[in-house]
Amino acid sequence: MDGNVDTTQLQPANLLGLIAGVSHGRLSFTSHALPAVAVVRHVVTGGGLLMRSGPNAELAAAARAEQVVAFEADDVRGDAGFGWWVTALGRLRHVDHELPGMLVLTMDVTWMNGYVLPAEDLRYRMTS
DSSP states (O other): OOTTOOGGGOOHHHHHHHHHTSSEEEEEEEETTEEEEEEEEEEEETTEEEEEOSSOHHHHHHHHTTOEEEEEEEEEETTTTEEEEEEEEEEOEEEOSOOTTTOOEETTEEOTTEEEEEGGGOEEEEEO
16 A cells, blocks of 8 residues: 555445454553553454454453553555554453354464454554
8 A cells, every 4th residue: 555545435344454464463552550562463353353362461451451452453564664554442352252253263273262352342543
C-alpha cells in the first residue's frame, strides 16, 4: 500500500483482512499501572481476533480485568517505513473453553486458553 490510501474507504472487514495477512502482532495493555506490550500470534474469525502468547501473568491479569487494550499489526518495509499498520481497540477476554464459532485450529495450534477481542467490541484505525 502506498501513502496515498484513503483510509476512510476501508471497512472493518478490509482491516481485518490486513491483520489476517500477518502472523504476529503486538498487544498493548497495562500492568501495575504501567504500559506493557506482548508479541502475540493471532487469527481472525467472524467472532473476533483470537490471540496466543507464551506464559504471561500480566497479560492473564489484563484479560481477567477485561481491560481495554490495543492490538497492532503491520507490514512496514525498508528504511523509509513504507507499508501499513492497523490498530484494533477492544476489551480483552480470556478463552478457556470452546466458544461457538470461535475455536480455530491453525498450524496445529489450539486457540483455547488464549485471548479474544470480540468482534462487537473492536474499533479500528489504519495508517499507511
